Amino acid sequence: MNQFLKEVLQDLSQTQKSLNSKYFYDGKGDKLFQEIMDCPEYYPTNCEKEIFRDRTTDLAIALKNGFNTFDLIEMGAGDATKSSYLLKELIDTKVDFTYMPIDISSAMIVHLEQSLPEKIEGLKVHGLNGEYFEMLEKANHISFRKKVVLLLGGNIGNETPENAIEFCRKIRASLQEGDLVLVGFDLKKNPRTILAAYNDAAGFTRDFNLNLLHRINNELDGDFDTEQFEHYPTYDPVTGACKSYLVSRIEQEVRISGQSFHFKENEPIYMEISQKYSVEETEEMAKIAGFKSVAHFFDHKKWFVDTVWQCI
Template identity: 60%
Template sequence: MATTTVMNPLLCKRVAALQDPQEVFYQDVVRGLTATNKYLDSKYFYDTKGDALFQQIMNCHEYYPTNCEMEILREQSAQIIQLVQSYGRQFDVVELGAGDATKSIHLLEQLLQIDPDFTYYPVDISGNVIHQLERSLPEKLPSLQLHGLNGEYFEMLHQANILSSRSKLVLCMGGNIGNFTPAETKKFCRQLRNYLQPGDILLTGFDLKKHPQIILNAYNDSEGITRNFNLNLLHRMNNELGADFDISKFDHYPTYDPGTGACKSYLVSLENQQVHIGTHTFDFAVHEPIYMEISQKYSLAETETLALQTGFKPVANFFDEKRWFVDCVWLCS
């Protein structure tokens, strides 16, 4: 799930710096809904209402990844920062998909105690998230130097490199990297490595494979918040693109394949219908799915192989008590 897009907010497929964001949104929607197998880009989950719904998801008792990683960072941030500091460099911190920073704040607190001379660059596709961070975080950490970056991950990482020549500690937590298929993840990690220098460090979270029902419940909570989160994208298209989705004619359907580790979410059309967006008309057959997002699960061995294949060296792994989640420290080799 995108913490954020995922976003994930995470699919960095198009650079839209010189284009109208609404036009890019429209083009992406048309591209997805005219595909043979319809899909929508999960990075668009995160408008103001989507941000609020995702915060509710993270507080659901079924949605374990947040609590697992929070436990890691609450209990082991000192060890993580000590490990980072052992490389003897001054690091600025860049967080991809910063969200509300409730987890990364533990790392920032530890780093401020050791070496307050660093800048924190939170990156998020949601301008609302960045604005909230710029208001709230200085109240919690008055000595923190903060520079928010609103946009796509790689474009904003490039901006961070322009703003600071220091080594980077890059945070990609919350299982955000799981918002890619394994092939896309490998491509993403290789691209990420191209924006970093030898000696830079990546701290990235992976949701580990476990009993399938535990995973499936996390994406099909009893309160229906995840369902509303997915359906909210249809509301957003109605509000921002002038679409005429009848939300009551779609339902949320999650799946999990324990063999591949792929947890996917779909919206399913409940009847034959047409939807209009701008000059386009889209036909939906009864039971036709719209692919919304993936949340990929990994074994520990798979995370280590991924690091080695994409230009990183696995350095350390930090687990929650149940070993359901891992934050991996990778060194740019």
């Protein structure tokens, strides 16, 4: 049984049905996520891009931290749009570094290894295709140099606060004292602004969630009637938890690879979380996970922060 099928059957068998958001990203899902990032309500991408574009020199100084030789590792690099500003600045200031992008997509790693040195002359790229922590371990075997790790895009927000702390502890366990991590956090702000970002008027976020049901139908012999599920996002301004659900419009049976699942009318499938933080909460997380917070970089609205942590 493949991992995708195994997790889907397991997650839909729980009292609180859920689906893992990591499976959103097939070919159609990638395109829909690009549409989400380009829609006017979705602010996080532009906020962080502004930080990397307008604070590049300060970012580079903070990440060099007095060193001129290190490995720059990006977890979940994607197309490296934002980090390219930093890469160019480090090359222009004659820093001796190797860029090590980690991505689950082998095609993306091949693309980065080929395209980035053409765009940024003198850049050394050593791509790492696989899961985050296996690839961090591999990076340690490739080179003993100081490490600077990037975790951008508010990806840490795709975990509950408890799981995010565990995740950061695992990063810390892979690094040495003095190594640095830059983490992007989407900050708490007006609740309507946050909710609109996950419920865009054009319906791209709705389609992005429903696409996972289509994917299950296509790849796992499912028979979801996507017309009978409604996208429902929520945001709790106290806890900072922004969650997405797909709610069954009717009582119905769904079959996946021969296994049957009963849905009551109005029963939700929990799809994903996008956790929002205060600056104080990010500093507390750093402390608990074995880091000290050394610098904060904000966009001009202070809606997003890229915070630099040092391993202690």
